[in-house]
């Protein structure tokens with residue numbers, strides 16, 4: 001049966017994103033037992049394919065019902081013991097939330113805050129690591145509130161030079177599937193994400209991958225893990241079991257969502273992952289060039305080298321505000337996101353270009369539609385780009 005999803009407005013917020021017909025159809029798989037042979041195979045393959053996306057051979061995936069936020073609880077409850085020091089690199093809204101979650105499990109959190117549009121520098125990170133013994137450091141790979149892309153490889157290098165026992169945690173909720181990530185090569189201890197962003201699956205799954213050293217720490221820790229649902233000790237037998245073709249029960253997995261994840265990961269891994277990163281980069285560069293050169297607008301990230309490839313955060317020009325633009329875009333059938341970072345909330349808006357929107361340039365023309373709509377609505381709002389001489 002050829003399934004085609006209903007006509008709908010184009011969803012170009014930084015997650016949830018557009019979902020393919022195949023993935024949506026897999027999300028409507030008929031009921032099957034979570035212990036059945038067929039589902040065990042599906043789940044086991046999804047676990048293996050998730051490793052491929054993160055370019056890891058040794059990482060241990062945890063694929064659990066929840067959202068990206070559950071990944072923070074997993075990191076905090078499994079890796080933090082009361083009183084441990086944690087260093088949070090703050091490049092926007094999501095750093096603060098990760099810090100709040102770590103504190104909820106007893107961590108003493110230090111935030112290294114960068115001005116809006118930037119991320120903490122190598123020197124600042126090195127200095128912080130020299131003065132305190134941190135149990136872990138967190139990096140928001142792409143802060144979805146600013147579109148700032150942090151250099152995860154650089155952070156990990158600095159940590160391994162100065163404080164090699166510190167665990168390196170990557171919040172990849174807005175980057176996995178869109179940005180280059182090499183978990184083993186970069187020696188990352190945890191990479192966490194969610195189904196509804198770069199992986200192109202409906203919301204509802206938390207996907208986390210832990211290094212061997214992070215798993216060893218949890219298996220050996222003497223103090224109790226202050227969570228039941230988020231405890232890796234409860235999920236390890238489940239993940240290992242499904243991967244080996246032997247289903248193990250702890251809590252019922254969201255069967256249909258995992259079928260949808262399987263369908264999406266099959267699409268993603270059918271081509272080399274580096275090709276996907278390159279396509280995202282190209283789509284992003286083309287779109288950002290349009291925003292800055294043709295529309296004459298300014299991006300939130302201060303330096304193009306630190307701008308995400310899966311989304312664009314754009315300042316409104318003088319005299320124009322969200323109410324001039326966002327409702328008009330809606331009328332054109334385009335759904336974008338407003339501001340989120342509290343210091344600049346009303347001054348900018350955000351467009352997501354992850355998954356299909358960036359990758360499928362043959363049967364879809366999502367970003368061309370977005371460009372046409374932006375040309376139209378900015379001109380309807382009375383905006384003229386003065387930098388362009390006719």
Ligand SMILES: *Cc1c(COP(=O)(O)O)cnc(C)c1O
Nearest residue numbers: 067068069094142144173174194
């Ligand atoms: C979306 C997001 C989260 C939270 O994920 P939810 O699925 O909304 O719980 C965390 N970190 C980043 C960087 C995000 O973009």
